[in-house]
Amino acid sequence: MIQLLKSIKLIAAMTPISLLLIACGPQQVPAGLVYCSEGNPETFNPQLVTSGTTIDATSQQLYDSLIDYDPVSGEFVAALASSWQASADGLSYRFKLRPNVQFHHTDWFTPSRPFNADDVIFSFNRIIDSENPYHGISQTGYPFFQSIGFTEQVTSIEKIANDEVIFHLKQSNASFLANLATGFSVILSKEYADHLLAVGKPEQLDRMPVGTGPFKLVNYVKNEFIRYHRNDDFWRTLPEFEQLVFNITPQSSARLTKLITGDCSVSALPKAGELPVIKQHPNLEVDTQLGFNVAFWAFNTQKAPFDDVRVRQALAYAVDKQNILRAVYQETAIKANGILPPQSWAYHYNKSSYQYNPEKSRALLADAGIDDLTIDIWAMPVARIYNPNALKTAELIQADLANIGVNVNIITYDWSVFNQKLNRNDYDSVLIGWNADNSDPDNFFSPIMSCASRESSSNRAQWCSAEMDEILAKAKATTIESERKALYQQAEALFNEHVPMMTFAHATQLTFKSKAVKQTQLTPFGGISFEHAKTIAITGEL
Amino acid sequence: MGRYLLRRLNLFLATSLALVTVLFITTSYFPVSKPFALSGIATPTTEQLAQIEADYQLNGNQLQQFIAYAQTRLSGDLGLSVTSQRPVLEELTQALPASFELAIVSGIIAVLFGVPLGVLASLSKNKITQHSIMAITLTGYSIPVFWLGLTLSLWFGVELGWLPVSGRINLLYEIEPVSGFMLIDTLLSDSAYRISAFKDAVFHIILPAITLAVLPFTVVVRITRAAMLNIMELPFIKAAEARGLHTGTIVLRHALPNALIPVLKNMGLMLGTFASYAMIVEVIFSRQGVGSWLVAGIYQRDYTVIQGGVLGVALIIIFFSILIEVLHNAYNPLSRKEIYAAN
Numbered sequence: 001m002i003q004l005l006k007s008i009k010l011i012a013a014m015t016p017i018s019l020l021l022i023a024c025g026p027q028q029v030p031a032g033l034v035y036c037s038e039g040n041p042e043t044f045n046p047q048l049v050t051s052g053t054t055i056d057a058t059s060q061q062l063y064d065s066l067i068d069y070d071p072v073s074g075e076f077v078a079a080l081a082s083s084w085q086a087s088a089d090g091l092s093y094r095f096k097l098r099p100n101v102q103f104h105h106t107d108w109f110t111p112s113r114p115f116n117a118d119d120v121i122f123s124f125n126r127i128i129d130s131e132n133p134y135h136g137i138s139q140t141g142y143p144f145f146q147s148i149g150f151t152e153q154v155t156s157i158e159k160i161a162n163d164e165v166i167f168h169l170k171q172s173n174a175s176f177l178a179n180l181a182t183g184f185s186v187i188l189s190k191e192y193a194d195h196l197l198a199v200g201k202p203e204q205l206d207r208m209p210v211g212t213g214p215f216k217l218v219n220y221v222k223n224e225f226i227r228y229h230r231n232d233d234f235w236r237t238l239p240e241f242e243q244l245v246f247n248i249t250p251q252s253s254a255r256l257t258k259l260i261t262g263d264c265s266v267s268a269l270p271k272a273g274e275l276p277v278i279k280q281h282p283n284l285e286v287d288t289q290l291g292f293n294v295a296f297w298a299f300n301t302q303k304a305p306f307d308d309v310r311v312r313q314a315l316a317y318a319v320d321k322q323n324i325l326r327a328v329y330q331e332t333a334i335k336a337n338g339i340l341p342p343q344s345w346a347y348h349y350n351k352s353s354y355q356y357n358p359e360k361s362r363a364l365l366a367d368a369g370i371d372d373l374t375i376d377i378w379a380m381p382v383a384r385i386y387n388p389n390a391l392k393t394a395e396l397i398q399a400d401l402a403n404i405g406v407n408v409n410i411i412t413y414d415w416s417v418f419n420q421k422l423n424r425n426d427y428d429s430v431l432i433g434w435n436a437d438n439s440d441p442d443n444f445f446s447p448i449m450s451c452a453s454r455e456s457s458s459n460r461a462q463w464c465s466a467e468m469d470e471i472l473a474k475a476k477a478t479t480i481e482s483e484r485k486a487l488y489q490q491a492e493a494l495f496n497e498h499v500p501m502m503t504f505a506h507a508t509q510l511t512f513k514s515k516a517v518k519q520t521q522l523t524p525f526g527g528i529s530f531e532h533a534k535t536i537a538i539t540g541e542l
Numbered sequence: 543m544g545r546y547l548l549r550r551l552n553l554f555l556a557t558s559l560a561l562v563t564v565l566f567i568t569t570s571y572f573p574v575s576k577p578f579a580l581s582g583i584a585t586p587t588t589e590q591l592a593q594i595e596a597d598y599q600l601n602g603n604q605l606q607q608f609i610a611y612a613q614t615r616l617s618g619d620l621g622l623s624v625t626s627q628r629p630v631l632e633e634l635t636q637a638l639p640a641s642f643e644l645a646i647v648s649g650i651i652a653v654l655f656g657v658p659l660g661v662l663a664s665l666s667k668n669k670i671t672q673h674s675i676m677a678i679t680l681t682g683y684s685i686p687v688f689w690l691g692l693t694l695s696l697w698f699g700v701e702l703g704w705l706p707v708s709g710r711i712n713l714l715y716e717i718e719p720v721s722g723f724m725l726i727d728t729l730l731s732d733s734a735y736r737i738s739a740f741k742d743a744v745f746h747i748i749l750p751a752i753t754l755a756v757l758p759f760t761v762v763v764r765i766t767r768a769a770m771l772n773i774m775e776l777p778f779i780k781a782a783e784a785r786g787l788h789t790g791t792i793v794l795r796h797a798l799p800n801a802l803i804p805v806l807k808n809m810g811l812m813l814g815t816f817a818s819y820a821m822i823v824e825v826i827f828s829r830q831g832v833g834s835w836l837v838a839g840i841y842q843r844d845y846t847v848i849q850g851g852v853l854g855v856a857l858i859i860i861f862f863s864i865l866i867e868v869l870h871n872a873y874n875p876l877s878r879k880e881i882y883a884a885n
Contacts, residue, residue, distance in 0.1 A: 139584075222628075
């Protein structure tokens with residue numbers, strides 16, 4: 001009996017010891033960088049979507065555009081086009097293309113020729129030419145290009161030589177270059193597209209990408225990871241990392257845990273409430289980038305009582321924006337006084353915007369003859385860059401409105417269902433926002449408050465004003481910056497007078513990362529680039 | 543025995559049929575169009591729509607629809623995943639090995655530690671040892687698995703930084719899935735980092751496996767102890783003792799094999815609870831597997847994944863429950879007697 005007990009004890013003691021033996025010895029990890037991203041990309045071609053998650057996983061990593069926008073200098077810089085030139089009348093743009101740029105060599109395709117004018121023409125013709133065999137392959141259309149009316153802007157793209165193309169425009173357009181510099185205007189390989197057409201698998205173009213960017217796709221497992229390898233033929237300086245992995249983690253708290261335990265070195269879209277946790281860990285830090293975005297509360301101006309401007313003004317006066325900035329953004333955001341963020345060149349400080357004033361609000365409501373009002377606020381269920389927590393925002397607004405005697409019901413659904421229901425346009429008001437795609441001020445107006453945008457249902461206030469459309473058209477037609485600035489100021493004033501939506505914050509884009517990783521680049525339009533990322537050895541406490 | 547097996551097979555088929563019926567009825571209550579809920583194709587072309595209608599007999603009466611539904615589902619056509627547009631069956635078979643890996647490792651831990659501890663508790667004449675073992679198992683049995691998982695990951699992962707708390711392996715290791723079992727695939731891979739990758743996979747499975755093992759562990763301890771106490775009093779053990787056999791031999795050769803029979807039976811009974819705990823553990827430790835796949839499907843309103851996942855998981859549980867019962871009967875002559883008596 002005693003012997004038996006001994007042997008049992010021995011086994012019990014041996015097991016942990018053998019586990020410890022496995023644990024000994026240095027752990028070798030292949031070189032690379034793991035980024036905890038927030039969701040699955042819908043496709044690997046950014047032309048087809050506007051979702052930030054997809055843009056993050058594609059534009060900066062897999063592809064290049066003709067030109068890039070440098071957020072520091074605020075100027076356009078050469079990318080696949082080495083130089084460009086606008087004609088005097090602004091009706092054509094000539095691009096000289098960079099020689100010897102190689103497309104990705106992948107398991108599914110080996111390119112035989114470098115990048116040339118045919119690829120540029122194919123990439124844009126796919127969008128503007130409904131005859132193009134690839135035009136109809138996209139199930140989602142080309143939402144970014146549709147919202148800016150790209151097809152109507154560009155009449156044709158002409159090949160001058162193998163390394164030279166000209167874009168012919170219908171009329172002069174000040175935002176044209178800015179649109180080409182977005183993450184949506186990527187260059188695909190025509191050779192690959194032709195090859196896929198020949199083997200009868202055209203839809204593979206958007207799922208198994210071939211681009212010219214710093215990384216190439218290796219494999220993607222839904223809900224798990226996206227793996228990239230370095231593109232060794234990259235035309236700029238090679239990235240330091242041979243490998244880049246997106247660890248797909250939808251939960252914000254799980255991303256934070258993975259960062260702490262070292263399962264990833266950079267983590268996306270944190271909640272502002274998690275900032276104190278980062279401060280407790282000496283090897284972690286916060287990266288910030290002022291965002292080109294605006295968070296707002298849009299009123300359905302097609303529906304009573306929101307069709308009455310006095311009601312909208314009353315509601316705008318009733319909300320304490322400072323309180324939202326404190327509780328939802330933890331002071332990481334800038335208070336919005338209009339639609340444009342302060343970094344925009346067209347921004348001008350607007351004194352007459354709505355400051356918290358419950359008395360005025362009550363007076364305006366009484367003036368409109370409204371008492372005993374109950375409204376619905378729809379709050380998005382997910383964190384976006386412009387608003388990390390719409391539900392909390394809705395609760396704060398609910399409390400503020402109770403002060404002026406307005407009852408609020410908060411409504412929310414899962415994100416995809418929420419979007420579908422929102423498109424039926426029968427809501428009272430919705431808490432949502434806008435993240436700009438490029439630096440042009442027009443991007444804050446045309447896509448969300450022009451009459452055309454009401455058709456593509458991105459105009460959440462359902463607000464259509466002939467006056468606004470006229471100002472915006474004028475501002476697009478001229479390229480003189482001072483004139484444009486004045487026009488956008490007019491647009492701001494008009495917006496302020498009608499308050500189709502109450503703006504409250506310009507959020508700062510945050511990422512958490514390990515201090516060992518340097519030079520990951522956040523772009524103000526909500527993308528992240530790992531092209532220049534480096535690791536440094538940290539001395540001291542880890 | 544042949545008739546018995548036939549009856550078990552019958553039971554398997556009947557339960558599966560009931561399951562398919564329930565799924566068929568709930569599918570018609572999904573808040574989307576029927577062709578979409580069944581096939582997972584959001585915007586079908588005219589030909590695709592005609593194909594779906596033909597496959598699922600959508601123009602027929604309820605009975606025809608049910609037969610068509612059962613036929614397509616049981617032939618392995620679970621439709622396309624709404625979110626990824628890949629066949630659900632393919633995703634399911636990809637997710638399954640990860641769950642089996644976790645379940646097997648947890649099961650091994652539970653038996654490896656549970657059986658000796660149960661024997662120890664039954665043999666010990668010391669009240670303190672007995673009571674403390676029983677107290678530990680009762681506590682383990684009552685702890686909610688989500689609390690335990692979160693506590694372990696908070697303590698060993700976040701506070702102490704000893705063990706990773708999510709995923710199956712550091713994603714920087716590139717492991718080709720061969721068997722789908724990460725612990726095996728790392729060793730099979732031809733990467734230079736093979737051994738490091740294996741260690742990493744072991745580290746990644748420790749916390750989830752321990753969390754999941756707690757429930758079966760406590761059950762194994764309690765059942766083993768109860769069975770051992772019974773058997774040690776039986777005449778054949780007394781006879782063996784009287785013949786002067788060594789206690790170790792008595793326990794290992796004569797008592798334990800008999801004591802393990804009820805343990806096997808209880809494992810079969812526990813399978814459903816064990817599977818749902820495994821899903822919770824997968825979600826808590828963000829491990830890939832059927833559980834996290836199914837939960838993600840629910841969040842993403844992936845109707846075909848929900849149906850396919852529920853069907854797959856339930857069929858597996860039914861199959862293994864019946865398998866364990868059959869094994870139990872094959873191994874245990876006493877229950878065989880009951881079968882023959884019943885015939």
